[in-house]
Amino acid sequence: MLLGGLWLLRSEAGAQVLIGARWSSPAQLADLKPLQVRYIASHLVLVQGDEGTVRQLEHRGLSLIFSDHLLPGEAYFIADHLDLPLAPLTSLVYRDPSGWALLRLPSVGLSEAFEYHHFLWPLPEEYSLRGWQPPLAKPAATQALTLAHLIGAVDEQRLRANVESLVLVDPAQGSADPSNWRTRYARRPETYASTQYIRDQLTSSLGEGAVFVEPFRISEGDSTMYNVVGNLYGTNPDAGYYLVCAHYDAIGVRTRGGWDWRTDPAPGADDNATGVALVLECARVLAEQHFPWSIRFVAFSGEELGLWGSRAYATQAVERGERILGVLNFDMIGFNDLSQRLELVTNPASRWLVEQMLQSNRRYGIGLKVEVLEDEFAGLSDHAPFWARGFDAILGIENYLPTDPDTYGVRNGDYRINTQYHSVLDLPDSVNYELVKRVTQLTVATLGQYGLEEGLPDLAVFTGDLRSDGGDDLVVRISNLGLGPVVDPYRVRVQRCRADSTGCATVYDQLQVEPLAAGDALDLKIPWDRFGEVVFLIEADPDSQVVEADETDNRSYQHARLVPHQDIVVFPNPFRVGQDQYVSFSGLPRRALVRITTLQGEPVWSGAEDRKNQEKAVLDFEVRWRGDNEDGNEVGSGVYAYTITDAQGKVLRRDKVAVVR
Secondary structure, three states: OEEOOEEOOOOOOOOOEEEEEEOOOHHHHHOOOOOEEEEEEOOEEEEEEOHHHHHHHHHOOOEEEEEEOOOOOEEEEEEOOOOOOOOOOOEEEEEOOOOOEEEEEEOOOOHHHHHHOOOOEEOOOOOOOHHHOOOOOOOOHHHOOOHHHHHHOOOHHHHHHHHHHHHEOOHHHOOOOHHHEOEOOOOOOOHHHHHHHHHHHHHHHHOHHHEEEEEEEOOOOOOEEEEEEEEEOOOOOOOOEEEEEEEOOOOOOOOOOOOOOOOOOEOOHHHHHHHHHHHHHHHHHHOOOOOOOEEEEEEEOOHHHOOHHHHHHHHHHHHOOOOEEEEEEEOOOOOOOOOOEEEEEEOHHHHHHHHHHHHHHHHOOOOOEEEEEEOOOOOOOOOHHHHHOOOOEEEEEOOOOOOOOOOHHHHOOOOOOOOOOOOOOOOHHHOOHHHHHHHHHHHHHHHHHHHHOOOOOOEEOOOOOEEEOOOOEEEEEEEEOOOOOEOOOEEEEEEEEOOOOOOOEEEEEEEEOOOEOOOOEEEEEEEOOOOEEEEEEEEEOOOOOOOOOOOOOOEEEEEEEEOOOOOOEEEOOOEEEOOEOOEEEEOOOOOOEEEEEOOOOOEEEEEEOOHHHOOOOOOOOEEEEOOEOOOOOEOOOEEEEEEEEOOOOOEEEEEEEEEEO
């Protein structure tokens, strides 16, 4: 401890103490390599040593803050966001202004302490300095890289080392001894060691000021979990960013004989240390490049408990109004040993991201067998919360689903069922590192081409690029998949068509004059106040004013089902039998009830907003009436009354609807 300006050691000469010292430059940290460094935080380092260590730290220019030594039966723990009372027998050694604290607790019988603090992490015996070293100098302009060199820079040994460091306590000992297997179960405090490892690796590549650890909770009072976010800033701060992400938590619920999350390991080599290794290696390889937009490299926690980390991130992105160009999520990319195969899972709106990766695989000879699964209901990974909030996202996975014998990959002989999935046997020895390397190379090529390659632009629209903005307007996305910017003016035209795609009438036709960078996208708002089933024709540059690498992707038909989000709308009215399928009562609150009666008040039909009890095609917040009575018989032509009430019986609307036969 520090008293009256004098440095006092609370032990006899030569005894071991824990020393806290303040550092001001990474160069000071580099000089600490011979010492036993146990933890590094922003401008504070914890070193194990004695009086001689104190003198060495002072000689290196570090300011000494405190010293402390353990009593018999005690151990050091880090508590993050210390905002609760201390447990009995707990000693507060140091509280940092940023919120974390160093505690001294009994090394056995910690259950009571965990009841008091939502997070405790054992202080490591050794802590790597690597993540706090300054990034390497950027290459000189005369040493410009080619994309081939960038792809070749992906290092299989680094990928393997990252997987092993996330899975094993001591990678040098290998995976033969189960006591060397880590847990990354999100609720276990030991998982924070992996949080810090990921942070250090991203910091080493992107710089100290570009990496953040963002806490979140599933619910109030629950364990705090952490997303790790690294930023590679682009030349245009308003252009938005791509997201390269993977989850780093793991689980072992499929272990034969049972699995106890409180005591058993969850090593998670394929699921999903492989995806995290890709994120870290992409950050390292792309770090020295310049892009017209930014790239964020994110490791999510809480995925195995319900996609909680990506939910928290996507929700905050909406609240902050962030512009996410596209999300590239990777989950389990290394178990398959039958072929170098990658499955890309997408919804219609995100198909353009798939096209980017397919083109890159062909263009740069990555050599992956890439197959596409377009399924907007495939929600079992961290891409799904982004879909739910209107962002374009894809999932890269070895096989969706990894244990389903009826999937195309299994039936085609290209994928072997992952028997180690969600078990304690998901270990580094079972990973196909060549596959992990090629998927990483594909990701590097897909984004890296926009910083290193030159070529023609490629305006593109795909099914799903037109959507509701959540209100009464539409948004259409125009992408530039080419290697050069769009600099010439071009028109965007949107037409409404009949169900058979004929009889199209223009509803939007505007000249776009702002440049569109390679790999960027433009979102245009289109006024629209009508609802129902609609077919649109979307065209980018219909007059061919822009010289492009490919003009076959400049137009797309899209069927859209448009419903209100903020008010009750009944359409069509009148309901023409034979021409219309049903009357839609849209924009309803949960569990609202629709009653149809004659004008004299006689009951005809009723239906509730309850997705579980309705046909699959019915959307949330909607009730459909097909012009029949409670017995299923058709009603006659005429005018009928409807009443809409909420779940408590309050009348929300009364009006009339006409049926024409």
